[in-house]
Amino acid sequence: MTRRGSGAAGSTTRSERRSARRARRQDLKPDGTRRSVVWRMRRVFYAAGLLFVLGVAGAGYLFTQVPLPAEDPPLVQTSFFCASDVTTGCNADNSIAQLSGAVDRISVTYDELPPVLVQAVLAAEDRTFYDHGGVDPVGIVRALWANLRSDSVQQGGSTITQQYVKNVYLSQERTVTRKVKEAALAVKLERELPKQEILTRYLNTIYFGRGAYGVEAASRTYFGKPVSGLTLTEAAYLAGLIRSPETADAQLPAGDPKAGTNRATATQRRNSVLKAMVETGDITQAQYDIAAAAGWDDVLPRADRRNFGHVAHPEWGTEYYVEYVRHWLATPKAEGGDGFSDAEVFGGGLRVYTTLDMDDQGAASHAVTSTLDQPDDPAAALVSIDDQGAVRAMVGGRDYNGDTPYAKVNLAVGAEGGGAGRQPGSSFKVFTLTEAMNQGIPLNKTYNAPSTITIPKADNGGPWKVGNYADAGLGTLDLVQATMKSSNTAYAQLMMDVGPQNVAALAHRMGIRSELDPVPALTLGTSEVSVLDMASAYSTLADGGEHIDPYVVTKVTDAAGNILYQHDVTREKVLDDDVVQKVSYALNQVVEGGTATGAKIAQPAAGKTGTTENYRDAWFAGFTCKLTTAVWMGYPEENRFMKSVHGKSVTGGTFPATIWRKYMTDATKGLDSCPFPKPALAPYAGPTPSVTSPAASSSSTSTSEAPASSTTVAPTTTTTRPSTTTTRPSSSTTSTALAAPAAGPP
16 A cells, blocks of 8 residues: 555656646746746847857957058059140040050049039938948948838948948958958048048949949049039939949940840939938939939940040051050060059059150051052051150051951061061161261262172072162162162172171161171161161161160159159260261252152151062151151062052052151151251272173163062061061062162152
């Protein structure tokens, strides 16, 4: 009985324990009444408290340990190129080109921001900007409630300061740690900078679509005007773009399938900003009604930015010049450039002051296009350099944006422009003549100039056969006459007298930078040169024997005006005054009565024609004492010859001389003129020259020039570019320009 009773008592105890456990699970007190909410939620409160303590500790750590960077990283900004008429304050309004890569940005100051834009941005993005300390808890709750009611993201909880911190200092990752860091840095930034500075930095940083970063670039991209000129409607549209610009472009091309939805989104965004401005009291309801009803004609159609942004007068070939300047800026200093990185050139906010004279550039372009006015005409290149070495004009091709394989090849600058040089023909004879004067050979020294001559062992140990144009015998010529008539047979003998090595060395000192093969045929123009180098070398004569390296940039500054590069003109005396006088006189006679009478202008000029074999290349390079210009003409394609251009075969005395004359007539207006007087010459008492071929049977007085063949093998070109970009065909024969009979081409 006792055990049974004990069992019963034990059973009751277990039942009570089960009831107690059940009561606890049901949050009941021992008397069966329900416990309080606090009791029932005690575990939740404990967890929340623990998280709060951990959060406060973590935030405290971040606020005290996360440093505010000492300075902002540099903003990528658009670089501007200006022509020579702009000497200070180069900017978007007076530039000839804008280099921005993928980032188009022009930073502005707070004073340049119109109040209506500030109001629109604050109304849309951060209404309490001037009241909070970097983080706005009320704004976060308000944005959360608005988004929950609309079941979409209609408002953001981040302040403008937080957005700026995220864009500049942090990544775009969506993590709690990043948000805490963002808040911590925003608070710190507010303690360091005034509100206006933070707002200005923010508006210079954010992306507005179409490659435009910052409000200034955006205003110019969408409306074609500076930010200071924005209207209410335009300011509201830009403010509405901040959230997601690529989905609200109001002027996509008509054929774009997203054009309709983007236009609708743009309308909704703009009107949303306008409504917010009514709520903040910045505008009235009447102003809202007018602005909201506006169309989209004020927004420029979206277009892909090509090459260098907006380029002044691309029809004048300005893009070739701009690309050459860009190439020079990025070329290492050891190679003759200034060593700016691509990031600096395209995004460093550089202000590049160039030597380009837009009036001269227009005149150069007109001279070329008015002379070569047929679709299938050859190409032409022109470079003009003043007496200080500044490149004032450069025509490098027909159409930089064309679809031909050579469209972007700058034919004026050789390898630096993506191609190679061209053979200069008889225009190279000037260096042989100059070296002869250096060596004391007088201008009145004479040579027999038969139709052909053969010089033993001159061609790599073999005979060198040279002929005048059409096998014309020109009799006995002094060096002035030989230059006027461009006699190959006379100049071949002169070359043997002065030495090819000496001529090559002198040409380099005068300004030719390409490799020159020091063989006798060099005097006939067998090595390749660029138009720029020929203009540079001839300018040494124009500048009284001083060689001045040509340059295209006078100075470079950063966006704040600090000078990063300043060009210093350097001069090297390479020719004596009497040498310059003699050579210049001989070249003046070429223009006055020789092969280049088509180049005559209203003031004294000097120069030399050149034409290569089969009429592949034609040249005229010449100068006054203030301006030197070289002109080349030919087809970029291989194996195309100028045997019938406007019905005639092209020599240096035809179209190139005409182009030179047209350009120099305009470009020399207002420039001083200088005579080329005949030097005093003592009678020549040297030995009578002899040649290995019969004397000429006639003494034609021709003043025209055309090519003829030679058995000399032309040297192969040496360039730094791949062969696929070479702009001229190789030749296995001497490329030269010869004196022609009177009935020959002009």
